[in-house]
Amino acid sequence: MKTEVGFELNGIRVSAMVEPHDRLLDVVRDRLGNTGTKEGCSEGECGACTVIVDGRTVNSCLYPALEVEGKKVLTVEGLLSARNRLSPIQDAFVEMGGAQCGFCTPGMVMTTVALIERNAAPTDGEIRHALTGNLCRCTGYVQIVESIRRAAEKVREAEKEKGSP
Amino acid sequence: MTSYEYHRPKTLEEALKLKASIAGARWLAGGTDLLVQFNKRSKPLPPAVISLRNIDELCAIDARDGGLRIGSMVSLTDIAAHPAIRDGFSALTESIRLFASEQIRNVCTLGGNLCNASPAADCAPPLLVHDARIELQSQGGTRFVELPNFFRGPGQTAIEAGEVLAAVWLSHPRAGCRSAFMKKGRTQMDVAVASVAVRVEMDGDVCRSARVAAGAVAPLPLRLPEVEAILEGARISNDLVSRARQAASRAVSPITDIRSTETYRRHIVGVFVERALSSLTGGGRVSDAAEVQI
Numbered sequence: 136m137k138t139e140v141g142f143e144l145n146g147i148r149v150s151a152m153v154e155p156h157d158r159l160l161d162v163v164r165d166r167l168g169n170t171g172t173k174e175g176c177s178e179g180e181c182g183a184c185t186v187i188v189d190g191r192t193v194n195s196c197l198y199p200a201l202e203v204e205g206k207k208v209l210t211v212e213g214l215l216s217a218r219n220r221l222s223p224i225q226d227a228f229v230e231m232g233g234a235q236c237g238f239c240t241p242g243m244v245m246t247t248v249a250l251i252e253r254n255a256a257p258t259d260g261e262i263r264h265a266l267t268g269n270l271c272r273c274t275g276y277v278q279i280v281e282s283i284r285r286a287a288e289k290v291r292e293a294e295k296e297k298g299s300p
Numbered sequence: 301m302t303s304y305e306y307h308r309p310k311t312l313e314e315a316l317k318l319k320a321s322i323a324g325a326r327w328l329a330g331g332t333d334l335l336v337q338f339n340k341r342s343k344p345l346p347p348a349v350i351s352l353r354n355i356d357e358l359c360a361i362d363a364r365d366g367g368l369r370i371g372s373m374v375s376l377t378d379i380a381a382h383p384a385i386r387d388g389f390s391a392l393t394e395s396i397r398l399f400a401s402e403q404i405r406n407v408c409t410l411g412g413n414l415c416n417a418s419p420a421a422d423c424a425p426p427l428l429v430h431d432a433r434i435e436l437q438s439q440g441g442t443r444f445v446e447l448p449n450f451f452r453g454p455g456q457t458a459i460e461a462g463e464v465l466a467a468v469w470l471s472h473p474r475a476g477c478r479s480a481f482m483k484k485g486r487t488q489m490d491v492a493v494a495s496v497a498v499r500v501e502m503d504g505d506v507c508r509s510a511r512v513a514a515g516a517v518a519p520l521p522l523r524l525p526e527v528e529a530i531l532e533g534a535r536i537s538n539d540l541v542s543r544a545r546q547a548a549s550r551a552v553s554p555i556t557d558i559r560s561t562e563t564y565r566r567h568i569v570g571v572f573v574e575r576a577l578s579s580l581t582g583g584g585r586v587s588d589a590a591e592v593q594i
Contacts, residue, residue: 155306155349156338178336179404180489191377191406197335198407201306202353246402267488268401
């Protein structure tokens, strides 16, 4: 039996009819057309489906759609500015070559958003620890770590600019 | 069957009533294990799941006179961030730091980790050394089970039909108590090859009381009383630590499987006991030994 679930997706109120077994991933991709979020392993290992729910990263493949009622969900699509510009974090991945095939990238980027939110200047060790739940099959993670380090710099610079008169 | 009923009760009373009324219904906690089984269709789907996420009394940590009551539905992230746990229960905090990934820690619950009753459950050894008690509730009332009596075998617990794990109780640590946790896995995301938690209560260089527990080296997460007996009342010395190490290697009963061998598991349990004791009673750094490579 389908039930209506209402939540905020990237700042916009949305609703969808969902089955009890539907996952947040299914709703975001198939019902609401936000295909930036990827399905990799479907068992919480690879992190390709990482989205942010009420400020925290989750594997959307293991998150029952019905539980998102009333919550705020952020996906990679929500990082674009009003003028459709990439966010500083996404820019850093482009600049440092943090994407190869690109499949893991939206998940990597969402993990980075949450990491920088709580730690403005992460060390390489902290970056690697934060990436425990995000697999990349193409690379050796070096450029991803460099991208995240650069992302943190860019976010700090942007904050500084905002702060100065 | 391709789907199931999904219930989201707001009170424990309502949840217990639902569970009693639907044969075969499953409790759903964070879902990081159950939904994997569902996604993979590795087991038949239940007729109904009863989500415990919306029951406030299961989702809070309360500091009381008798100790800390950790609601079974509190996420591991929230447990590790709680000041009383961060300050008094290092082994638990460290086990959570090394637990799977951030995405998993943000939703997975302490109750779920214990109810899975995996011999390798990362939170089990720390809770064993901190003498955790389990609060079970049913329509008939509340009962408490000491954690060593809660685990019955791989995937088996003392929870009876009609009961739910409501909370985990920890006594406030006494002065001089310190604890540490160490584990080895291929990666942090992988199931542990072996894990060890140690808690000591020191009076100068004399160990007043000791708790030692190990995971992934027996059908259940185990206390190691043989090792505790060597430490309690004794003055900590290199010789004593070495005896504790040997006793720990002997006390466990690991198997050889896809992840490791019996020999290696016995060895690493001894090494972890030695390192944990060194770091808790003097030299050494816990963080070095505990680091799992990624």
